[in-house]
Amino acid sequence: MATTRRSVSPETLQRRWRxxxxxxxxxxxxxxxxxxxxxxxxxxxxxxxxxxxSLAALATLEVDERWAIEVAQGIVSAAHNQSRPVMATQPPQAGTAPSPTAVDVFNPQVENILILSLTRGG
Known part of the structure; x- marks a missing residue:
């Protein structure tokens, strides 16, 4: 695990994560x-x-992995601030109907999170 505290640019962290x-x-x-x-x-x-x-495991992750978690948390938080629906889903499986559940806070265990568009008018 990297223990260096020097600042790394978001672009570098994104590249390392990819x-x-x-x-x-x-x-x-x-x-x-x-x-x-x-x-x-x-x-x-x-x-x-x-x-x-759980988020308790953050300290055991590499800096780019922590960055990716922070980005994901920020995306979910921003969606809630914009009153956009946020749903957790399971990966698609043949013969099974999807059963999405509402997400109130970012859960690092969830495999798929959907942030939906607001529908206005009709």
Missing amino acids: ERCQQGNFSPAVLGVGTIRVFGRSGDAPVTFPRIE
Whole structure:
């Protein structure tokens, strides 16, 4: 685990996180990769984050993994501040109807989070 406290740019952290995802070289506390999909006018923009048992495991993660968690938390928080619906879903499975559940706070165990667009008018 990196213990250096020097400042690293967000761009560098994003690049390191993407490389880690491509290589599959995660810290032991990482259960897998989760995805947030932010739906908007131009489709959905997927954002990945490391899935962990709880936020208590943050101290065991590498700096880019912690950065990805912080970005995910910020996205969910911003969606709530904008009164956008935030839903957790399971990965699609044949023959099973999806059963999304509302998300009040970011949960690092969830595999798929959807941030939906507000529907106005009719």
